[in-house]
Amino acid sequence: MTKRSEIYKCNICGNLAEIVGEGAGTLVCCGEDMELLTEKTADSSTEKHVPVIEKINGGYRVYVGSTLHPMEEKHWIQWIELTADGISHKKYLNPGDKPETVFMVGNATTVSAREFCNLHGLWKG
Numbered sequence: 001m002t003k004r005s006e007i008y009k010c011n012i013c014g015n016l017a018e019i020v021g022e023g024a025g026t027l028v029c030c031g032e033d034m035e036l037l038t039e040k041t042a043d044s045s046t047e048k049h050v051p052v053i054e055k056i057n058g059g060y061r062v063y064v065g066s067t068l069h070p071m072e073e074k075h076w077i078q079w080i081e082l083t084a085d086g087i088s089h090k091k092y093l094n095p096g097d098k099p100e101t102v103f104m105v106g107n108a109t110t111v112s113a114r115e116f117c118n119l120h121g122l123w124k125g
């Protein structure tokens with residue numbers, strides 16, 4: 001049984017899938033079950049992955065992380081997502097970009113952010 005917003009990864013080809021509608025089946029890619037990624041929230045290494053949300057005029061700035069994450073060809077943040085009052089907003093990034101983005105979504109009562117590092121997985125802040 002899948003749940004909305006879950007992220008699944010194929011550990012063979014690297015495909016990532018997000019659940020936008022729930023179902024009873026299992027996600028399969030390259031002939032194997034895809035891995036359900038857990039949202040990590042604490043990072044004890046020097047490299048920081050937990051996304052930081054900063055309120056700005058008219059929206060939110062989200063950056064990864066408290067020490068900026070590398071954005072190299074082999075190691076980078078693929079996307080940053082902000083959920084503001086239940087509405088999700090996603091920005092896809094490329095190597096060479098800054099590991100941050102701005103979401104001009106006004107003011108929200110509840111906000112959370114997720115990001116995906118190609119080597120270190122899914123993080124939530």
Ligand SMILES: [Fe+2]
Pocket residue numbers: 047049069075076117118119120
């Ligand atoms: Fe990383």
